[in-house]
Amino acid sequence: MKQRIVGFHQDEFGDWVAELSCNHQQHVRHQPPFQLRPWVISEQGRRQQLGAELECSKCDREPDYLHENRSLVRRYYDELWNQRQLNQVSELLASDFRFRGWTGFVAQGHAAFRDYVEQIRTAFPDLHYQVEWMLAEDNRVVARVNCTGTHRAKIFGIEPAGGHFSCVLFDTFTVGGHKLKSAWAIADRHELICQLKAISTP
Ligand SMILES: [Zn+2]
Numbered sequence: 001m002k003q004r005i006v007g008f009h010q011d012e013f014g015d016w017v018a019e020l021s022c023n024h025q026q027h028v029r030h031q032p033p034f035q036l037r038p039w040v041i042s043e044q045g046r047r048q049q050l051g052a053e054l055e056c057s058k059c060d061r062e063p064d065y066l067h068e069n070r071s072l073v074r075r076y077y078d079e080l081w082n083q084r085q086l087n088q089v090s091e092l093l094a095s096d097f098r099f100r101g102w103t104g105f106v107a108q109g110h111a112a113f114r115d116y117v118e119q120i121r122t123a124f125p126d127l128h129y130q131v132e133w134m135l136a137e138d139n140r141v142v143a144r145v146n147c148t149g150t151h152r153a154k155i156f157g158i159e160p161a162g163g164h165f166s167c168v169l170f171d172t173f174t175v176g177g178h179k180l181k182s183a184w185a186i187a188d189r190h191e192l193i194c195q196l197k198a199i200s201t202p
Pocket residue numbers: 003020022023024056057058059
């Protein structure tokens with residue numbers, strides 16, 4: 001099935017990956033360096049070489065409910081975190097949504113989740129989550145996400161110095177009744193804290 005290409009990113013091995021509108025990813029070029037394939041590293045070149053769509057064989061093998069689960073997780077990052085549309089909370093999250101953030105914060109329910117988003121966005125106002133891949137099976141979704149932001153308020157006891165950070169995190173979700181029932185985030189906190197400290201210590 002042909003799917004629209006909605007973006008590109010490099011994975012942990014430096015390979016280029018196309019993000020498809022069906023929420024699947026597809027490798028488009030393996031193994032850096034890319035000097036011999038300059039089209040890989042320019043957006044215009046990729047558009048010329050690949051076009052606007054790619055065939056997605058994963059879609060044909062996957063049942064509809066897994067598409068729906070992936071789509072919920074995609075919207076969780078895009079709408080609730082990146083676009084901060086907190087009015088979408090009741091559409092995407094079950095009323096007893098259970099949550100553990102990568103800071104270790106644990107909460108249940110919509111109001112507590114909204115407070116947490118606000119708290120994190122205060123520390124990192126430009127926080128952005130880039131989904132690298134998702135695995136969906138039964139009622140579970142696991143996502144590997146790259147998180148970036150600029151440190152603007154005290155967190156983990158570290159005073160802000162306006163430094164930029166980038167860290168990897170894994171989120172596991174459970175889904176039920178067409179909504180997310182739980183999310184559990186695990187970040188490379190050691191790496192994150194080292195980055196924040198390195199920036200704030202002159
Ligand atoms: Zn697909």
